[in-house]
Amino acid sequence: MTAASSAAGVDAADISPRGRRLSFSAGLTNWTQNVRAGEIGSLPVALGLAVIAFIFQIQNDRFLSSQNLTNLLVQMAAVATISTGVVFVLLLGEIDLSVGAMSGVAGITAARLLIPDGNQVNVVIALAVAGAIALAVGATHGFFVAKLGVPSLIVTLATLFIGQGVILAIAGQQGLIRIQDKTIIGIANVFLTDGWGWLLAAAMVLGYAALVISADRTTLAQGLTAQSTASMLAKISLVAVMAFGTVAITNSDRGFPLVAVILAVMIIFWTFVAERTRFGRHLYAVGGNAEAANRAGINVDRIRIAGFMIASFMAAAGGIVLASRLRSVDNSAGGGNLLLNAIAAAVIGGTSLFGGRGRISSAVQGALVIASVESGMGLLGWPSDRKFIVTGAILLLAVTIDTLSRRTRQTQGRA
Amino acid sequence: MAEVPLLEARGVSKRFGAVQALYNVDLTLHPGEVLGLVGDNGAGKSTLIKAIAGTYHPDEGEFFFEGRPVRIRSPRDSADLGIEVVYQDLALCDNLTVVQNMFLGREEVNRFHALSEAHMQRRAEETMESLAVTTLSSVKQTVARLSGGQRQSVAVAKAVMWNSKAVILDEPTAALGVAQTRQVLDLVRRLADHGLGVIVISHNLHDLFEVVDRFLVLRLGQSVARFDRDKTSQQEVVEAITAGTLSHVPGQSELEEVVTQ
Known part of the structure; x- marks a missing residue:
């Protein structure tokens, strides 16, 4: 990030000693700009x-x-x-x-x-x-x-x-x-038993959270601009909802x-x-x-x-x-x-x-x-x-x- | 300049079948200077560059790098010496980000063989910062979204981030508008200020006069003139390009004396 662009998006309250965090709204703006530019994912x-x-x-x-x-x-x-x-x-x-x-x-x-x-x-x-x-x-x-x-x-x-x-x-x-x-x-x-299903969902979410957090720490350690805590939580929550939701649905049938x-x-x-x-x-x-x-x-x-x-x-x-x-x-x-x-x-x-x-x-x-x-x-x-x-x-x-x-x-x- | 030249080519000749592409060309590049390599189409500019880059093997001639005689047999050899060439087509992958392009083929990995993305990003940002490339909002955007001038900057940054000492730019401003040409010329000047030797090939004398220290004029494969930027004019350079005196007339035996200045 150059000084000019980061100045607009850095949340002053959320600056850690070395790296910086992008505010949630700035992250959202980046994402919408990417979508408009054809990076639709x-x-x-x-x-x-x-x-x-x-x-x-x-x-x-x-x-x-x-x-x-x-x-x-x-x-x-x-x-x-x-x-x-x-x-x-x-x-x-x-x-x-x-x-x-x-x-x-x-x-x-x-x-x-x-x-x-x-x-x-x-x-x-x-x-x-x-x-x-x-x-x-x-x-x-x-x-x-x-x-x-x-x-x-x-x-x-x-x-x-x-x-x-x-x-x-x-x-x-x-x-x-x-x-x-x-x-x-x-x-x-x-099909997995209910207990194994839940365990799997929990492992999935924990694993994903660990990846996101470790990537975040590396980013900050390198002095780069990281995503906001809110956007990290949003991503982990989305994965959690999908993992536990899928297991809940399949468990009420034959299992995962x-x-x-x-x-x-x-x-x-x-x-x-x-x-x-x-x-x-x-x-x-x-x-x-x-x-x-x-x-x-x-x-x-x-x-x-x-x-x-x-x-x-x-x-x-x-x-x-x-x-x-x-x-x-x-x-x-x-x-x-x-x-x-x-x-x-x-x-x-x-x-x-x-x-x-x-x-x-x-x-x-x-x-x-x-x-x-x-x-x-x-x-x-x-x-x-x-x-x-x-x-x-x-x-x-x-x-x-x-x-x-x-x-x-x-x-x-x-x- | 009294110091040892960074790069020196002496008596380089190259023949493709019946065509004498280069004849007894001398080139000297000092650290911290920008050399403008000019000449009409077919004058041998690209052949000379490719000989320095190791793509072509000259029939005759010697190369010296920092005063030592060196053999350049492949692009690998020239890269190992610290010579990087930015060709006109830039060789960037549109679908990759700026960082990914800058590290292409030289990616850093951690102990799990996973890419060290954050570290590469930091190094890319540091390189951009040291070159004062401020037109790029983020090194994490894909090259497809960059303008021509930004792409040129990325290609140059990619070339210089590997401890290179000499950078050769082939027509860096050919496809650019006025503002973007300005950016690239400023970047070229900064490379020289960082102590690198820079060779710029261009047809645009107006641009070159803003940035180079010296000119080397090629005509029909021969070096016909050398000028200091401050002691010459565009008219004089143009005359050398179109009518510079040849030491060796193609198709005839060597009758004349060497008449370069």
Whole structure:
């Protein structure tokens, strides 16, 4: 902060020995300025979810029931997991069309290895094989895109076809493999007891508060301008309301789903990687301006390859989650609208198709929007035709918002 | 100037196939001075800069840094010596913040391998402060939101924050308006006041006359004239750019004497 700008926003009563605090109102002003400049963050998703909930709730009051909301969490998990990986390739300014097929290959591979015919392997080995295949596929994508310069659209379209072929081959004559392994089934079908649910919410809030406070102390220790105490409290309260609210809702039904815990852990881990590590920073840099990244000494090819590997790996993880929920894998696994939903979720959540902008959490946010709309339309007994049309309209809306906010950012830059 | 030059290039020649891009060029840069490198399009300004930056390998010539002979074989070598180049396209990531751009590729991490954001921000702010860049309201805003002059300032700050001793600016004011040009010229002057050697390439003699101490004029790949800013005029510099006497006429053998002043 320069003297000129901080003078306007520093709350005189709140100045600590070394650093300074921004007043709550000044923080709010900064935020509104950012929004106007096109840095809209999660705002459209929050508004969209409110509108969706309102519309479906007045049509059918079961929409906001604890049973339906718990179902939502379980239903969105697979798409959200796959979409997390999609965010990484979108941040690079690339695309991966094979994530649906990859999830199917992983699901059917694990299912095939776990058929209790006397040759079955340990579940850990089955999962490791599926993961290793995914990493190899991702590395192959990265090699073709980064080293040979083949467009990712075409490389991953090719592996989409190959993946579908592999799924058909493994599914064999019956075309369906039932899953009997308790561990796999447990992923999407175990719910925490009430006590564990509350404990989890408390741990979540405490962990978040600890992060916010330690970041605040570092900021002040460096003599920088920190956010106001009120804005810190507001953020922690928001997380507390969401965590305890979700647990309260799910506890009045079957309990907090285990798969949502797994999803939360994955999101926190990948958010750390994307936003708090050098690799993550370089990923954004490559997506924003690959030439600048290259001149800064970043190994651009290596970052691209790693991004594709993460995408394929998370697709495989999503495939396992889906297999667990359906308790079987058939020859249409990874087909249908799974791929489109996974990409749409990332974009609806606010990750830009143009590279370099977006957050890992956009995968969950977008998946929640898509699952809500599907669940709502299911409750109203709408036929599939209308579901597709509505999902398409929402996607178009999301991409338009992305494009328009991008344009706003650019005009601001020319000021 | 009596002191040891910061950077000295002697007899630099570079040929691309049939084209003699540089012929026997000498360049001297002292600490604390701004050298204007001027010449018409194709005079060899960029080639000379890229030779100093290690992007091109000259066919002949020697480099001296602080009096010691040095070999510059790659951009890494020149960066290690403390030579930074700010190219015309600036090489900034629009989607990253000012701090993130300044530390790109050299991020600081703590013992958990997490980025030390606060410490990097403080160092960025200190650098901006020491260069008296006051046009930036926050180093935490994305570069996409900055004006051309602010971007140039960020690119320069990024170059000088790594203990660099010489900074080369390629057309720093080419795309800027009047007020922003002013900001950048002031910044260039401050770099020299901090003891750095600065080379500025520009077509705009009017801007250069405000900021440089000396001129080096290139014409058809040769150094044809050197001027002190205080002892010359724009007209004299223009004449050297367009009609400076060549020591070596391209396509002919070396007939003439060296006639630079």
